[in-house]
Amino acid sequence: MTSENQPGSKKDCPDCESSLYLPRRDFIRVVGSAAVASALAPAAKLWGADEKPAADKTPESIVKHLYDSLNEKQRKDVCFDWDYQDPKRGLLRTRISNNWHITSPVIKSDYFTSDQQQMIRDIFEGMIQPEWHAKFDKQLQDDAGGFGNSQNIAIFGKPGEGKYEFVMTGRHMTLRCDGNTADHVAFGGPIFYGHAANGFNESADHKGNVFWEQALAANEVYKMLDGKQRKLAEVADTPREQESGMQGPEGKFPGIPVADMSSDQKELVQKTLLKLIEPYRQTDRDEVLSCLKAQGGIDKCSLAFYVLNDLGGDKVWDNWRLEGPNFVWYFRGEPHVHVWVNIADNHKVELNA
Structure with a gap:
């Protein structure tokens, strides 16, 4: 759970300065190495013709393709049973916070192949209206150094075989893609978005805030x-x-x-x-x-x-x-x-x- 913020406190966002998954020192190390890897690596290539999913390029079809592309270690790190209970955080699939990391691997790092990184980006873009892509990218640049530089993913269930859900987390972001397999809920469950466009304390006019x-x-x-x-x-x-x-x-x-x-x-x-x-x-x-x-x-x-x-x-x-x-x-x-x-x-x- 995030820190118990008190109404009116100027420390109303301590979560924006810490990670709920990694110790702060390890989080900085992971994010830092990811940023270096991103800077040195070539741009993620598009999928090869033989790698494209047979179905239309919906977020759901890409989630399945991403899942199928993961090796044994990756599945161990970022894939979970549908009702997986984290020892400290409870039902992980429905977890929500204003700054957290559902798993430790960073999207833009050598942990994921360039094709996998591209698939994750395509899933993200598929969940967002095209005219909002640039706005979300601005939020991610301002708050987290850009898309993929500190965000993480998890997959619950097995895509294509019953209930499943893709979750992306990071500072000021929790997004879900479930193919309507999560019963009763919109967005696959609770979501979160935010933006600190001009530093921690914004002015009354919130200049540059995309929301x-x-x-x-x-x-x-x-x-x-x-x-x-x-x-x-x-x-x-x-x-x-x-x-x-x-x-x-x-x-x-x-x-x-x-x-x-x-x-x-x-x-x-x-x-x-x-x-x-x-x-x-x-x-x-x-x-x-x-x-x-x-x-x-x-x-x-x-x-x-x-x-x-x-x-x-x-x-x-x-x-x-x-x-x-x-x-x-x-x-x-x-x-x-x-x-x-x-x-x-x-x-x-x-x-x-």
């Missing part, structure tokens, strides 16, 4: 609220960022219920939702909307804007949350952007944070 446009969309909803509605929407204390578990239909959701908004306000909430899911491939977007429908739609959600830690005191809310029985999208923009996403069609799906 800040999502917060601006939510703030447009706030601007449409009248005085009484704003009092409902404004919540005094910002919760710990790890508090992103689903509460179910009996939960207490902070902020203003979407059901109590006018039709034009609801329409803007819908636009905000579309902005949130915009970076991801269409199948994942569809899965989010399907899960949302299963809980009764966006009318079952509430929208909260957190007063504590409003950078600049400008009421352009850095910290906000859209939440329903089976839906949590928690945008925490102070001291820099961290976003926790946990969506399912069944609130009993547990968050391993």
Whole structure:
């Protein structure tokens, strides 16, 4: 679990300075050697004609091809049974944190062949909308020295034979690719994204932050609220960022219920939702909307804007949350952007944070 951050603390992101998998000294050694190897190695070549998967080049087909290409040692290091329980971290497949390393091998290192590195990159690009590739690459460059220089992967289950999942982790990133074999959940499970565009403590305008446009969309909803509605929407204390578990239909959701908004306000909430899911491939977007429908739609959600830690005191809310029985999208923009996403069609799906 990440450190127990306290609301309002300026040490709200100690995870960004340490690894949850490797001791810090070993992590620096691994990342450093990977960076050197990356600089000296030629660019990863494209797959040979005889190596391309027979199916369309979807992330799922590439995951299977990657799995088939792994040697015995690689499978021992990065492949696990579907329900593998890590002695210290619990069910590893559903683990989520704002900076962690699911396994120790670094993508851009001599541990993986150039073809395997290319496959991993192709899986990554397949999960992200093309117009967002450059934005994610900027985030990775700013936060982790670029794609592959400190990220790690794991594969759970056996691709092509029942349930399986590919997971990529690193600072400000947890992404999943499951081919819809993980029951009930969107994105294959909880995901995380973040960005510290201008150092650990960002300014109120979050200049250069690739995800800040999502917060601006939510703030447009706030601007449409009248005085009484704003009092409902404004919540005094910002919760710990790890508090992103689903509460179910009996939960207490902070902020203003979407059901109590006018039709034009609801329409803007819908636009905000579309902005949130915009970076991801269409199948994942569809899965989010399907899960949302299963809980009764966006009318079952509430929208909260957190007063504590409003950078600049400008009421352009850095910290906000859209939440329903089976839906949590928690945008925490102070001291820099961290976003926790946990969506399912069944609130009993547990968050391993």
